[in-house]
Amino acid sequence: MFRLEEFNFHNKTVFLRVDLNSPMKDGKIISDARFRAVLPTIEFLVENGAKVVIGTHQGKPYSDDYSTTEEHARILSGLLNQHVEYVEDIFGKYARDKIRSMKPGEVIILENLRFSAEEVKNKPIEECEKTFFVRKLSEVIDYVVNDAFAAAHRSQPSLVGFARIKPMIMGFLMEKEIEALMKAYYSKEEPKVYVLGGAKVDDSLKVAENVLKKGRADIILTGGLVANVFTLAKGFDLGKKNIEFMKKKGLLEHVKHAEKILDEFYPYIRTPADFAVDYEGERVEVDLLSERRELLNNYQIMDIGSRTVEKYREIIMKAKVVVANGPMGVFEREEFAFGTVEVFKAIAESNAFSVLGGGHSIASIQKYGIEGISHVSTGGGAMLTFFAGEELPVIKALQISYEKFKEVVR
Incomplete structure (x- = not known):
């Protein structure tokens, strides 16, 4: 599997899939543990001149903690000591134009990925890569970094869909887990x-x-x-x-x-x-x-x-x-x-x-x-899936991406 240190990210656009799904009370996030866990990966990408496009989900449709990622942008801005812009779109024209206009070292966070209907169901890689989500976003990104270990037991477009389209790399948290x-x-x-x-x-x-x-x-x-x-x-x-x-x-x-x-x-x-x-x-x-x-x-x-x-x-x-x-x-x-x-x-x-x-x-x-x-x-669910001896779709996707791109990126 690819590691972060193997790549030159300067002036490259990176879709960073993290899992910042956090407990909420009265519309406010009450634990920043998952934010802190992915900070080393974000900081590494910023320091190496990447344009960082963060994607995460929050809650499930109709649940109490189903919300926008505006609060996530605020917390990340504080932890990173730099502005993280909340983009009220996922893969539409507004989001794609925003990504194209980014400068090296800038960070944005897309809207809650589960606001996209395609992101809610588990599907094989073959189906995930045909989604509008993957097709539209792949036009404006160079690499995918996956640091969403807590969601590694799911097979959804943002998690596995880019594996055969763009080099998919483990973040530091994923590697450590x-x-x-x-x-x-x-x-x-x-x-x-x-x-x-x-x-x-x-x-x-x-x-x-x-x-x-x-x-x-x-x-x-x-x-x-x-x-x-x-x-x-x-x-x-x-x-x-x-x-x-x-x-x-x-x-x-x-x-x-x-x-x-x-x-x-x-x-x-x-x-x-x-x-x-x-x-x-x-x-x-x-x-x-x-x-x-x-x-x-x-x-x-x-x-x-x-x-x-x-x-x-x-x-x-x-x-x-x-x-x-x-x-x-x-x-x-x-x-x-x-x-x-x-x-x-x-x-x-x-x-x-x-x-x-x-x-x-x-x-x-x-x-x-x-x-x-x-x-x-x-990751509780991902960890249990691993110890149950079952395949984690995200780990499989990282392996597939490595095999597909190992000759190209070296």
Whole structure:
């Protein structure tokens, strides 16, 4: 795959695809973490005299965080200490004329790419490169730099459509992400521990199955809704209230898959011995083998219990590699952040090479000031897809572009 240092960008127009999709409240972005993650790539391009055309998406149609990129331009301007112009167009005549008139070192940001209907669907490269988006923009750009690791599991025009039309190059963030994930996945050091929590049950089951089958994991520790599904699959009763909640969320359909994984790898998948419930506004811990488990009929599981935290900590402290995705419970409420905070603290304090990903995971380590994790990934879905052993369309596109243009650009 192409790297940034291999190219001369002076006076060249670069379409830089990043993922600045960020949490918003009352129309304002509340975290600039993804902006800071791509700053080194933008600064490198500016310093090397490129005309930088930034493309990102924000939210999904009809969602609360679906907005223009005007706010993104403001934040980038502050971080870069130079004006980043917001262009209220994507590939129309106004956008193309604006791009043609740019000078070396200037930066603009196009409108939210998902305002274009073509950008919302996943399609193969062959279809993506025929879109108006790609055909129109390719007229006015020289190179594509892809630094949108968080969207690497999607196959959409802005992400893969230029691969066979223009040289497509990894940004610094993309390069760093791929290196860290590959290091964790292919490491020969043992034990390798995967901590799977949060609500992405289907993806987490695929990860568990893949890493255990391929010998990439020695132990899986579970939390959040992932733990609830595996606990049910082990034959424990989680009580009427929790089963109703899981049914409503469509999670019971994953229990069969979890049972199948347990049939083959039972001893290597650890589930909580105790849980914390919201008992009339307070944290109360319930041991699965105690009479207190009756509380699970009427009160919802909100976190793993302290006995589980202790067991998980012991395992993590002996690990050589730790991969973690998703919180252990409802960390947004302080009394139920205990499991997530303590498990993530253990990962940070261990001597293991550690990779942590997922929006909620990142939010929790930022909120509680947890430092010491080797690599914090910007992409939860992309990271899970990678560890599930599935192809990431953007990585594939970068490889295709390298093969197509390697003789031309050297």
